[in-house]
Amino acid sequence: MKPTLSDYADLIIGNVYAGYKGVGNISLSKEAVMTEVNLTSRRIIAELLSAQRLEKEEFMQEIHTLELEQRDDSPEFFMTPNRNEKIYHAQIPSLLWMPGLDPVSYIGTKNRFEKYIVATGNRYMFQKYSKFHSRLPLVLIQGNDLYILNNKKGVKQLLVRAMFENPLELISAEDPYPVPLHVGDMIVTKLSDQFIRHFRMKNPQPNTQNDIMSIPQQNNEQ
Known part of the structure; x- marks a missing residue:
C-alpha cells in the first residue's frame, strides 16, 4: 500500500530532527508539514509531466x-x-x-x-x-x-x-497519497533539506520561541 500524507510528514519530521540533532531545540507542526507536502507534490508533478517523464494516469x-x-x-x-x-x-x-x-x-x-x-x-x-x-x-x-x-x-x-489540484478534497491524510513511490521520495528529500536549511540559516542555535519557526510545538516522541 502507498504511504499516506501523514506517513510522508512523519518521515520529513524525523529527517529534520535527525539532521538538526544537537544544534538546538526546534519544533515542527505535522499539520504544517502535510500542507507543504501537498503543495510541493503539485509542483513536482507539473515539472515531471511537462518534461514527459511520467504519465498523468499515475496521479489520477x-x-x-x-x-x-x-x-x-x-x-x-x-x-x-x-x-x-x-x-x-x-x-x-x-x-x-x-x-x-x-x-x-x-x-x-x-x-x-x-x-x-x-x-x-x-x-x-x-x-x-x-x-x-x-x-x-x-x-x-x-x-x-x-x-x-x-x-x-x-x-x-x-x-x-x-487530476485534482488538492488531493485532500477527496481523501484524508490517512489514505494512500496519490503519487508514485519515487515521487514521494523526491518530496521527502526536497522538504527535509528545505526545513533543515531553514533552521540552520535562521538561527544556528535557537534558544527562544521567537527564534523557532512560528509553528505550534509538537512532541516528536513516538
Whole structure:
C-alpha cells in the first residue's frame, strides 16, 4: 500500500530532527508539514509531466459517485434554440490544469460503458454545434462547476477520473497519497533539506520561541 500524507510528514519530521540533532531545540507542526507536502507534490508533478517523464494516469483520482441535479435556469453560455433542453449540474473539486495537458481521464457512466465528451472554452462551442457531437452527452467544466448537455437518458450519477489540484478534497491524510513511490521520495528529500536549511540559516542555535519557526510545538516522541 502507498504511504499516506501523514506517513510522508512523519518521515520529513524525523529527517529534520535527525539532521538538526544537537544544534538546538526546534519544533515542527505535522499539520504544517502535510500542507507543504501537498503543495510541493503539485509542483513536482507539473515539472515531471511537462518534461514527459511520467504519465498523468499515475496521479489520477476518482469520484466514484458524482450526483447530478437538473437545473431550471440555464447559464448564459448554455443558451440554445432548444429551450426545452435539460441541463444537469454538479460541483467538483478544482482540476489540476497545466498547459497542453488534459486533466480529465474519464467522465461518464458509473459502469464505464459510456465515456462523455468533455469540452472547455472554445471547444465547447465547436462540439456543441458540430454535426457529429451535437446529439451526444457533452460535459462542460468551468471552475468547480460541471454541466452536462444532451443527457437524454437522464443519468443522475457520474464517475469522474481526473487530476485534482488538492488531493485532500477527496481523501484524508490517512489514505494512500496519490503519487508514485519515487515521487514521494523526491518530496521527502526536497522538504527535509528545505526545513533543515531553514533552521540552520535562521538561527544556528535557537534558544527562544521567537527564534523557532512560528509553528505550534509538537512532541516528536513516538
